[in-house]
Amino acid sequence: MAVDSSPLPRPRRAPAVIESEVFAMIVWIFAEVMMFAGFLSAYNLVGARAPAGWWPPPGDPILPWAPTAGASVALVFSAALVVWGGFRPLHERRALGIAVPLGAVFVVYQIVEFARLLSVGFTLQSSAGGGFFFTIVGAHALHAIAGLGALAWVAARRGNVTEGLAKAIRLYWYFVVLLWPVIYAVIYGPSISPGLPALAI
Amino acid sequence: MAESHAHDAHAHDHHEEGWFKKYFWSTDHKMIAKQYLLTGMLLGAVGAYFAYVFRMQLAFPNKPVPGYGLVTGADYNALITNHGAVMIFWVAMPVLIAAFGNFLIPLMIGCDDMVFPRLNRLSYQIFLVSAIVLGASFLVEGGAFGGAWTAYPPLSAKAEYNLTPLGPSLWLIAVALEFVAFLLGGINFVTTAMNSRAPGMKAFDIPMAVWMIVIASILFMASVGPLIAGAFMLLFDQLLGTGFFDPDRGGDPVLWQHLFWFFGHPEVYVVLLPALGFVAEIITTFSRKKLFAYKTVLYTTIGTGVLSFFVWAHHQFIAGIDPRMANVFTVTTVLISIPIAEMCFVYIATLYGGSIRFAVPMLWALAFIAEFLVGGVTGIYLGASGADIYFHDTYFVVAHFHYTFFPIAIIGTFSGVTYWYPKMFGRHMNELWNKVHFWITIVGFNGIFIPLFMLGASGDHRRIFDYSNFPELATPELQQLRVFATVSLLVMLAIQPVFLINFFYSMFKGKKAEANPWNANTLEWQCPSPPPHGNFAVLPEVYRGPYEFSAPDRADDFWPQNSPT
Numbered sequence: 011m012a013v014d015s016s017p018l019p020r021p022r023r024a025p026a027v028i029e030s031e032v033f034a035m036i037v038w039i040f041a042e043v044m045m046f047a048g049f050l051s052a053y054n055l056v057g058a059r060a061p062a063g064w065w066p067p068p069g070d071p072i073l074p075w076a077p078t079a080g081a082s083v084a085l086v087f088s089a090a091l092v093v094w095g096g097f098r099p100l101h102e103r104r105a106l107g108i109a110v111p112l113g114a115v116f117v118v119y120q121i122v123e124f125a126r127l128l129s130v131g132f133t134l135q136s137s138a139g140g141g142f143f144f145t146i147v148g149a150h151a152l153h154a155i156a157g158l159g160a161l162a163w164v165a166a167r168r169g170n171v172t173e174g175l176a177k178a179i180r181l182y183w184y185f186v187v188l189l190w191p192v193i194y195a196v197i198y199g200p201s202i203s204p205g206l207p208a209l210a211i
Numbered sequence: 212m213a214e215s216h217a218h219d220a221h222a223h224d225h226h227e228e229g230w231f232k233k234y235f236w237s238t239d240h241k242m243i244a245k246q247y248l249l250t251g252m253l254l255g256a257v258g259a260y261f262a263y264v265f266r267m268q269l270a271f272p273n274k275p276v277p278g279y280g281l282v283t284g285a286d287y288n289a290l291i292t293n294h295g296a297v298m299i300f301w302v303a304m305p306v307l308i309a310a311f312g313n314f315l316i317p318l319m320i321g322c323d324d325m326v327f328p329r330l331n332r333l334s335y336q337i338f339l340v341s342a343i344v345l346g347a348s349f350l351v352e353g354g355a356f357g358g359a360w361t362a363y364p365p366l367s368a369k370a371e372y373n374l375t376p377l378g379p380s381l382w383l384i385a386v387a388l389e390f391v392a393f394l395l396g397g398i399n400f401v402t403t404a405m406n407s408r409a410p411g412m413k414a415f416d417i418p419m420a421v422w423m424i425v426i427a428s429i430l431f432m433a434s435v436g437p438l439i440a441g442a443f444m445l446l447f448d449q450l451l452g453t454g455f456f457d458p459d460r461g462g463d464p465v466l467w468q469h470l471f472w473f474f475g476h477p478e479v480y481v482v483l484l485p486a487l488g489f490v491a492e493i494i495t496t497f498s499r500k501k502l503f504a505y506k507t508v509l510y511t512t513i514g515t516g517v518l519s520f521f522v523w524a525h526h527q528f529i530a531g532i533d534p535r536m537a538n539v540f541t542v543t544t545v546l547i548s549i550p551i552a553e554m555c556f557v558y559i560a561t562l563y564g565g566s567i568r569f570a571v572p573m574l575w576a577l578a579f580i581a582e583f584l585v586g587g588v589t590g591i592y593l594g595a596s597g598a599d600i601y602f603h604d605t606y607f608v609v610a611h612f613h614y615t616f617f618p619i620a621i622i623g624t625f626s627g628v629t630y631w632y633p634k635m636f637g638r639h640m641n642e643l644w645n646k647v648h649f650w651i652t653i654v655g656f657n658g659i660f661i662p663l664f665m666l667g668a669s670g671d672h673r674r675i676f677d678y679s680n681f682p683e684l685a686t687p688e689l690q691q692l693r694v695f696a697t698v699s700l701l702v703m704l705a706i707q708p709v710f711l712i713n714f715f716y717s718m719f720k721g722k723k724a725e726a727n728p729w730n731a732n733t734l735e736w737q738c739p740s741p742p743p744h745g746n747f748a749v750l751p752e753v754y755r756g757p758y759e760f761s762a763p764d765r766a767d768d769f770w771p772q773n774s775p776t
């Protein structure tokens with residue numbers, strides 16, 4: 011193709027109601043919500059169809075719901091800081107500087123928890139319950155790691171990241187954090203009072 | 212995702228492009244559309260070849276098939292499984308949604324490119340990798356997956372049962388990659404349609420084809436999540452030894468069916484809607500009429516989309532679900548045929564009183580309505596759970612869904628390709644050969660599947676490779692019908708090279724096309740054929756809806772959306 015120096019006319023568009031990055035992220039989160047809804051309903055369905063006394067599968071441990079709740083507090087605080095930083099652009103970098111380590115505390119806690127559960131014989135293969143636990147909680151942890159990476163990237167490159175993209179990444183982090191209580195209720199809920207049937211969502 | 216600013220960069224971006232960069236590394240939506248189209252066509256040929264081989268085995272059992280050889284039972288299973296998977300995931304989806312969505316959305320809404328051009332390029336690349344992974348599954352030890360395109364466990368989960376230790380996992384990975392490709396593409400489509408419309412283009416000025424592709428993308432993204440969850444679980448069952456679908460360890464094989472069909476039924480609308488959109492564009496243009504009841508079509512489509520999430524268990528009537536649940540799903544399934552019927556009536560009403568021209572795209576569009584109707588009507592039989600206990604897993608089901616999928620994936624594609632060919636390539640295809648191709652394809656198609664309805668009604672079970680072990684199904688009467696179907700397939704396949712030669716020859720030697728050869732109104736016809744990089748010399752402004760044909764006080768019988776007067 012020959013060199014063409016004549017500038018194309020600048021695109022004229024109707025003004026965007028929502029920035030494209032944010033809109034795209036909303037659509038993406040929608041698909042993600044459906045995926046986790048699939049995981050959690052699968053978990054509930056298997057529980058509901060199991061013969062009486064077979065769910066959770068015998069031999070599955072009571073999950074450490076109390077320390078996990080403690081670690082979850084770190085996650086919630088990190089989201090709160092991200093919200094705060096979003097409103098105060100001048101302080102955003104500092105807010106992210108605390109929010110990201112807080113989120114990391116949660117992830118590290120989960121790695122430790124996984125190791126302890128594995129050491130008592132609760133694994134991906136030990137039962138369908140173990141499979142669901144590690145798959146669902148692990149999938150959430152991977153999402154958290156991705157979100158933390160993205161937030162750290164925004165903090166490091168502040169000024170070079172467009173506002174729309176930064177907003178989209180914050181939104182993603184809210185999704186990761188808000189998803190957690192739902193997962194916690196469904197997966198850890200039955201361990202809080204083992205007599206109760208699995209929580210329906 | 213910082214690409215929304217890439218548009219402004221286009222102006223500075225015009226340098227000498229290498230061959231590789233132009234054809235393989237382009238971010239131009241038109242080039243990506245052509246990549247998807249050609250890849251889809253190539254895979255369509257692969258899927259057709261599979262069908263040829265297994266249909267030959269059914270008609271002439273245990274005789275070597277020319278061009279393949281002797282078909283073993285395992286071959287047969289792998290061919291039929293991958294025929295279905297290829298046609299739906301690697302032909303219908305990439306062609307109807309990805310190729311046409313990429314080509315049409317920016318042109319029809321009057322902008323220069325997708326909002327995220329690099330994401331768009333990545334989408335095609337992941338799609339290509341998925342096709343390669345699928346191809347690789349044929350080369351591994353044990354051969355390709357043969358557990359049907361629906362991949363029900365435990366057959367799909369355990370190598371002891373399916374005897375293909377690697378095929379199922381590669382198959383699942385290929386499908387999962389393909390979904391990622393379409394997620395990226397779908398996000399792009401929806402965002403672009405939302406934010407890049409030409410000034411003045413309000414919701415009801417958007418051409419139906421764009422609406423349909425956008426709604427289809429949303430349906431896809433809403434339904435695919437649970438299947439991705441299920442795909443991970445199945446993959447873990449295969450590779451890591453988990454027990455999600457293994458009753459011995461507290462799992463549940465029917466769970467997969469729920470996850471699969473929760474996606475699977477909306478998926479049929481995902482591919483249906485774009486085809487319905489093309490038909491709307493074509494019948495308005497070739498009957499010079501406004502689309503009858505534009506808003507009704509739009510609202511109906513959205514309603515159908517919502518309803519399509521509540522019918523999935525009609526695939527599981529005999530899978531051991533509660534009969535009370537079967538009643539509910541019978542009702543929703545019968546309900547969903549109402550909007551489908553309405554859509555057909557609306558299109559017929561559009562034709563009424565128009566000045567109809569039987570150009571090639573119009574022939575395809577009319578054939579779409581006629582053939583799809585048969586698919587929709589037979590769906591009602593299957594949706595009645597009582598009747599379905601008999602029909603389930605017979606060739607009646609096979610004929611039903613081919614009377615829906617063939618109109619969608621093949622007739623819909625031919626209608627779209629023949630209609631937009633002049634815009635894509637700047638030249639016309641040969642009309643006479645296209646008509647010959649049309650008639651033989653349509654007659655051949657009906658010749659294949661009418662016998663299958665009859666076979667299915669006689670109780671002919673699908674998924675049987677050699678009927679000689681089933682004396683009551685190996686009768687000469689039934690065998691004659693099988694032979695008839697296969698011969699029809701051979702006729703239909705034999706005419707396809709005519710289209711392909713026409714397609715490629717016309718790219719270089721066809722009659723040159725003007726910007727607006729069909730005198731249509733939508734914006735893609737208001738830029739040169741083929742559109743240059745950046746599409747429009749002056750980005751258009753929109754003054755009216757897309758279907759203002761035969762307005763009373765105008766000299767022309769069309770009224771482009773961007774014409775101020």
Ligand code: HEM
Nearest residue numbers: 479525526544548551587590591593594603604608612615
């Ligand atoms: C009018 C609306 C429709 C109704 C009421 C309907 C109903 C049904 C029912 C009840 C079945 C299950 C039969 C069985 O397995 O025993 C079925 C199967 C199927 N339908 Fe439809 N259908 C409709 C439209 C469509 C459309 C638009 C498509 C495709 C684009 C489609 C594709 C399929 C496929 C692929 C299967 C079988 C899948 C398999 O078992 O391999 N249907 N349909």
Ligand SMILES: [Cu+2]
Nearest residue numbers: 476523525526
């Ligand atoms: Cu269905």
